[in-house]
Amino acid sequence: MHTSKTRHNRRATSYDVAKLAGVSQSAVSRVYKDGASASPAMRKRVLEAAEEVGYRPNAIARGLITQRSNMVGVIISRMTNLNYPEVLVELTRAFSERGIRVLLFTIERESETAAVLDQLLQYQVDGVVTAAMLTNDQLKMLEGARIPAVFFNRSPKDGTVSAVRCDQEEGERWLVRQLVESGHRNIAIITGPEDSAVSLERTRGAISQLSDLGIQNPLVMTGDYSYESGRQCCRQMLAMPQKPDAIIAANDMMAIGCIDEARERYDLLIPDDISIVGFDGIGPSSFAAYQLTTVQQPVERMTKATVSMLIERIEDSSVSPEERVFAGHRIAGNSARLN
Amino acid sequence: MHTSKTRHNRRATSYDVAKLAGVSQSAVSRVYKDGASASPAMRKRVLEAAEEVGYRPNAIARGLITQRSNMVGVIISRMTNLNYPEVLVELTRAFSERGIRVLLFTIERESETAAVLDQLLQYQVDGVVTAAMLTNDQLKMLEGARIPAVFFNRSPKDGTVSAVRCDQEEGERWLVRQLVESGHRNIAIITGPEDSAVSLERTRGAISQLSDLGIQNPLVMTGDYSYESGRQCCRQMLAMPQKPDAIIAANDMMAIGCIDEARERYDLLIPDDISIVGFDGIGPSSFAAYQLTTVQQPVERMTKATVSMLIERIEDSSVSPEERVFAGHRIAGNSARLN
DNA sequence: AGATTTCTTGAATCCGAATGCACAATTGCT
DNA sequence: AGCAATTGTGCATTCGGATTCAAGAAATCT
Numbered sequence: 001m002h003t004s005k006t007r008h009n010r011r012a013t014s015y016d017v018a019k020l021a022g023v024s025q026s027a028v029s030r031v032y033k034d035g036a037s038a039s040p041a042m043r044k045r046v047l048e049a050a051e052e053v054g055y056r057p058n059a060i061a062r063g064l065i066t067q068r069s070n071m072v073g074v075i076i077s078r079m080t081n082l083n084y085p086e087v088l089v090e091l092t093r094a095f096s097e098r099g100i101r102v103l104l105f106t107i108e109r110e111s112e113t114a115a116v117l118d119q120l121l122q123y124q125v126d127g128v129v130t131a132a133m134l135t136n137d138q139l140k141m142l143e144g145a146r147i148p149a150v151f152f153n154r155s156p157k158d159g160t161v162s163a164v165r166c167d168q169e170e171g172e173r174w175l176v177r178q179l180v181e182s183g184h185r186n187i188a189i190i191t192g193p194e195d196s197a198v199s200l201e202r203t204r205g206a207i208s209q210l211s212d213l214g215i216q217n218p219l220v221m222t223g224d225y226s227y228e229s230g231r232q233c234c235r236q237m238l239a240m241p242q243k244p245d246a247i248i249a250a251n252d253m254m255a256i257g258c259i260d261e262a263r264e265r266y267d268l269l270i271p272d273d274i275s276i277v278g279f280d281g282i283g284p285s286s287f288a289a290y291q292l293t294t295v296q297q298p299v300e301r302m303t304k305a306t307v308s309m310l311i312e313r314i315e316d317s318s319v320s321p322e323e324r325v326f327a328g329h330r331i332a333g334n335s336a337r338l339n
Numbered sequence: 340m341h342t343s344k345t346r347h348n349r350r351a352t353s354y355d356v357a358k359l360a361g362v363s364q365s366a367v368s369r370v371y372k373d374g375a376s377a378s379p380a381m382r383k384r385v386l387e388a389a390e391e392v393g394y395r396p397n398a399i400a401r402g403l404i405t406q407r408s409n410m411v412g413v414i415i416s417r418m419t420n421l422n423y424p425e426v427l428v429e430l431t432r433a434f435s436e437r438g439i440r441v442l443l444f445t446i447e448r449e450s451e452t453a454a455v456l457d458q459l460l461q462y463q464v465d466g467v468v469t470a471a472m473l474t475n476d477q478l479k480m481l482e483g484a485r486i487p488a489v490f491f492n493r494s495p496k497d498g499t500v501s502a503v504r505c506d507q508e509e510g511e512r513w514l515v516r517q518l519v520e521s522g523h524r525n526i527a528i529i530t531g532p533e534d535s536a537v538s539l540e541r542t543r544g545a546i547s548q549l550s551d552l553g554i555q556n557p558l559v560m561t562g563d564y565s566y567e568s569g570r571q572c573c574r575q576m577l578a579m580p581q582k583p584d585a586i587i588a589a590n591d592m593m594a595i596g597c598i599d600e601a602r603e604r605y606d607l608l609i610p611d612d613i614s615i616v617g618f619d620g621i622g623p624s625s626f627a628a629y630q631l632t633t634v635q636q637p638v639e640r641m642t643k644a645t646v647s648m649l650i651e652r653i654e655d656s657s658v659s660p661e662e663r664v665f666a667g668h669r670i671a672g673n674s675a676r677l678n
Numbered sequence: 679a680g681a682t683t684t685c686t687t688g689a690a691t692c693c694g695a696a697t698g699c700a701c702a703a704t705t706g707c708t
Numbered sequence: 709a710g711c712a713a714t715t716g717t718g719c720a721t722t723c724g725g726a727t728t729c730a731a732g733a734a735a736t737c738t
Contacts, residue, residue, distance in 0.1 A: 011484055013694055024718045029695055036697095037716055054483060059461040060402045061694035064723045069399060071442070071462075078428055085424035089417055092445045101462065103410070104443045106431045119440065122398040123410075144393060145350060227622065260627035283566065288599035289628035352724055363688045368725055375726095376685060400724035404693045 012053040021049035032057050063124065071101045072310065073120040077132040078108050084131065086282075087152070090303035091129060098311055100126070107132055110195060114138065121145055127310045133197055148313035150306050153297075154197035155323060162313060162321040164306045168198060168279070169205030171295035171328035172248070175277045175336075176209040178293070179246045182338045184275060188219040188244035190233045190254050196225070199250045202279055206248050219244060223254050230257020238266050238274075245274060246336065252278035252285040252294055259290055259335060275336035281329065293333035298326050351392040360388035371396050402463065410440045411649065412459040416471040417447045423470065426491070429642035430468060437650055439465070446471055449534055453477065460484055466649045472536055487652035489645050492636075493536035494662060501652060501660040503645045507537060507618070508544030510634035510667035511587070514616045514675075515548040517632070518585045521677045523614060527558040527583035529572045529593050535564070538589045541618055545587050558583060562593050569596020577605050577613075584613060585675065591617035591624040591633055598629055598674060614675035620668065632672035637665050 014028040021028070023042055030036035031046045038046075049055075063069040074091060076084050092102045103125060105116045110133065117138050120128060128142060131152040139156060142149050148162070155163035179187055189206055192199025203220070210218055219237065223229035230249055234257065237244055249255035255278030262268040262276070270276060271293075278285060281296020305324050313319055332338060353367040360367070362381055369375035370385045377385075388394075402408040413430060415423050431441045442464060444455045449472065456477050459467060467481060467488040475497060481488050487501070494502035518526055528545055531538025542559070549557055558576065562568035569588055573596065576583055588594035594617030601607040601615070609615060610632075617624060620635020644663050652658055671677060 014696095015694080025695075026697075026719080027717060029697085030717085033696075039716060042716080054480070056457065056460045058403075058463060058694050059458075060399055060408060060463050061723090062696075063399045064397075064403055064694080064725095065696045067723075074443075085427075088424075088427070088443075089445050092443050093447075096444070096458075101458065102443045104413075104427075104431055104441045105435070106428050108432075118395065119398075119435075121395045123440065124397060124399050141393075227626065256626060264627045284623045284626070287566065287595060287623070287628075288603045289626075354724080364725075365688060365690095365727080366686085368727085369687085372726075376687085378686060381686080397724050400693090401726075402693095403695095403724080404726045406693075 011058075012050075012055040013058070014055070016053055017046060017049045017055045020053060021045045029057075067124075068126055069124045070099060071103050071123065071125050072127040072129060072314075073103045073105060073116075073123070073125040075105045075107065075113070075116055075120075075128065075130040075132045077110075078106055086299050087131070087303060090300055091307065094303055094307040098307065100311070117141060120147070127314045129306055129310060133195070146317060148310060148317065150310045150313075152302070152306055160321055162309050163323045164302050164309065165323075165325055166295075166297040166302060166328050167325050168201040168328075169208075171279060171330070172202045172205030173209035174330055175248060175279075175293070175295060176206050176213070178332075178338050179248070179275060179277065179336060180210070180213045180215065182275075182336075184246040184337075185215065186242060186244045187215065187246045187248060188221070188237050190221050190223045190230065190247060190249045190258070192223060192225045192250040192254075194222060196250075199225075202250050223250065225251050225253055227253050227257040227260075230254030231261040232257075234258035234261040235265060238262065238268075243274075247274065247276045249276065249278050252280045252282045252292055254278070255292055255294070255335070256284060256290055270335050271337040277333075277336050279328075281331060285331075285333075291334035292331070293336035293338070294331050295328035296331055297328055302326055350397075351389075351394040352397070353394070355392055356385060356388045356394045359392060360384045406463075407465055408463045409438060410442050410462065410464050411466040411468060411653075412442045412444060412455075412462070412464040414444045414446065414452070414455055414459075414467065414469040414471045416449075417445055425638050426470070426642060429639055430646065433642055433646040437646065439650070456480060459486070466653045468645055468649060472534070485656060487649060487656065489649045489652075491641070491645055499660055501648050502662045503641050503648065504662075504664055505634075505636040505641060505667050506664050507540040507667075508547075510618060510669070511541045511544030512548035513669055514587060514618075514632070514634060515545050515552070517671075517677050518587070518614060518616065518675060519549070519552045519554065521614075521675075523585040523676075524554065525581060525583045526554065526585045526587060527560070527576050529560050529562045529569065529586060529588045529597070531562060531564045531589040531593075533561060535589075538564075541589050562589065564590050564592055566592050566596040566599075569593030570600040571596075573597035573600040574604060577601065577607075582613075586613065586615045588615065588617050591619045591621045591631055593617070594631055594633070594674070595623060595629055609674050610676040616672075616675050618667075620670060624670075624672075630673035631670070632675035632677070633670050634667035635670055636667055641665055 014025045018025045018028045028046050030038045031043050095102050113132055128147055128149040129152055133154055151161055151163040153165045191203045221233045223233050247258050249258055255276050258276045259270050262274055268274050278292045278294040281294055285292035285294050353364050357364045357367045367385050369377045370382050434441050446455055452471055467486055468491055470491040472493055490500055490502040492504045530542045560572045562572050586597050588597055594615050597615045598609050601613055607613050617631045617633040620633055624631035624633050
């Protein structure tokens with residue numbers, strides 16, 4: 001008693017199905033192609049045969065001949081805001097709804113992008129979403145290979161690429177205005193890692209708005225986006241002779257760290273004794289214990305935009321780059337003393 | 340002035356390189372294959388030619404002939420504990436160190452697994468890591484296609500598959516012992532969604548240990564792993580005539596929700612008025628505001644084990660399935676009144 | 679030097695599906 | 709019925725690299 005599934009080891013191919021159904025291989029292929037002509041009778045025979053041997057078109061072989069892998073590469077650097085899991089899930093979902101698979105690359109240091117790019121090219125991805133910075137050379141490489149790319153939350157100065165991002169600067173400016181308008185004057189800033197484009201923009205927005213409102217040279221410390229670094233920076237800031245009356249953290253995670261540190265170590269009340277604001281709108285930012293005043297990135301809209309932009313450019317390589325900027329959702333919260 | 344990169348559009352192939360280097364295509368192929376014989380002189384010529392035209396081996400074509408795509412599929416259901424981002428990052432990293440790419444699939448409902456499986460087969464992945472449950476039929480399908488699979492944190496009753504998991508039951512039993520030994524008697528349980536294998540195990544562990552210690556029929560409510568559902572369940576529990584003196588939440592996120600609800604709405608002190616424990620050891624569990632008593636999954640060790648098990652089975656399909664169970668890391672925390 | 683082994687290398691073939699082309703079968707029309 | 713227009717189907721070829729085989733070149737041995 002042996003199952004006649006396939007030649008007892010190999011996976012069933014279109015030839016196997018063809019033989020069983022008594023038709024040609026091309027016929028089988030046509031049955032699985034949408035617009036192709038195939039009589040109902042044959043289609044039925046083929047599908048039955050396919051069912052019997054458990055046939056599935058080989059996407060690899062198909063990709064080879066059609067020059068389309070139906071895969072996109074997604075590059076995410078580990079630190080890039082910790083709201084990235086949500087981004088990743090949304091991206092994957094949106095792509096798969098459009099019949100596209102996601103090849104995932106996570107990097108920790110910028111130096112790894114080179115290797116990742118290499119892999120992407122080898123795997124003939126149809127497009128790339130990158131939430132990591134690329135050098136100009138790397139960009140050129142993608143262009144040379146005619147692989148469209150969409151930058152997520154970062155756009156290279158050389159503005160010839162498609163990008164989707166949240167308006168970090170404006171969001172940060174809003175936060176600053178809230179703080180200043182409600183009387184804060186001694187405002188300190190905790191940035192993200194120095195190589196984070198997002199952090200750069202946020203910090204720039206904050207400093208420039210402060211300056212516009214007449215506050216120069218705010219205290220700036222460098223964090224790494226982590227909870228622990230938020231705590232550390234906060235500790236140091238509060239140990240200074242001239243304590244800040246507000247802290248702007250480059251992301252929510254550090255803001256939460258600040259709150260915990262201020263409360264636990266310095267016994268301060270938030271926001272009565274000190275105001276703390278973040279950025280991102282991650283889940284924990286709305287925990288009752290924090291109720292962060294923050295700017296939430298419209299992740300779902302951003303990912304949808306990313307996906308449709310990328311697909312558009314995959315399907316028509318002549319469409320010119322576009323940059324879509326989304327305003328963040330302003331959350332008043334309860335971690336800053338407003339008005 | 341035209342770059343002679345490639346035939347002005349197509350990506351360079353091994354034939355292009357061969358022509359430019361004045362050798363055969365097979366020679367080029369050999370240069371890129373590790374063990375193959377190629378004289379230093381030829382290798383040099385080929386590599387120079389390759390560099391000039393920007394040649395990269397086409398992984399798709401290679402996969403077609405070698406029957407190895409060097410891709411594995413990773414299936415993660417959205418809700419499966421919220422510690423999954425960490426899992427995903429670690430998995431991706433460990434795989435890429437071994438030269439394997441990750442094709443990502445996220446699902447929201449169990450019904451989607453069928454479609455995902457289909458895709459996995461089409462893309463000829465070499466193996467599968469699944470953090471979602473599969474039906475027996477689906478398992479058979481994978482076996483039939485000779486695609487090794489490793490289950491992450493769930494093992495089908497039919498114990499013929501490889502699996503890596505954290506010992507949920509024992510972890511939960513430990514939590515229960517801590518609670519009971521320190522005098523808690525009226526212990527309530529919040530489970531995860533009913534179709535979550537992890538939740539099932541945790542709940543079973545808790546109930547069985549309670550029973551072993553003489554506590555029968557604890558109050559059980561069903562949550563969905565989310566912060567909000569933790570809050571809701573907690574609210575209802577505390578509104579009951581016989582309030583629990585301890586709540587066991589099936590994951591940290593719900594435990595945090597409970598704490599917030601107990602504090603904010605009922606003005607209770609944690610752990611003086613009520614003890615609350617979770618499971619997972621996610622980042623927020625150690626925030627100063629929560630300091631959860633919980634069991635942390637050894638994510639890094641688990642993912643490493645997963646990767647090496649899967650690769651082992653990919654490389655030698657005859658190795659028999661194995662199940663590796665890791666004990667969770669017990670964190671005493673501060674959200675439960677112990678001793 | 680001659681015989682033998684080891685290395686290099688190219689020609690031909692293969693992987694599995696898609697597709698242009700030509701011919702066959704069906705349909706539509708007068 | 710007779711001819712044109714429309715489908716339906718198979719043959720042969722293609723995608724890009726890996727691999728087998730055999731022949732030629734070089735190295736080793738006696």
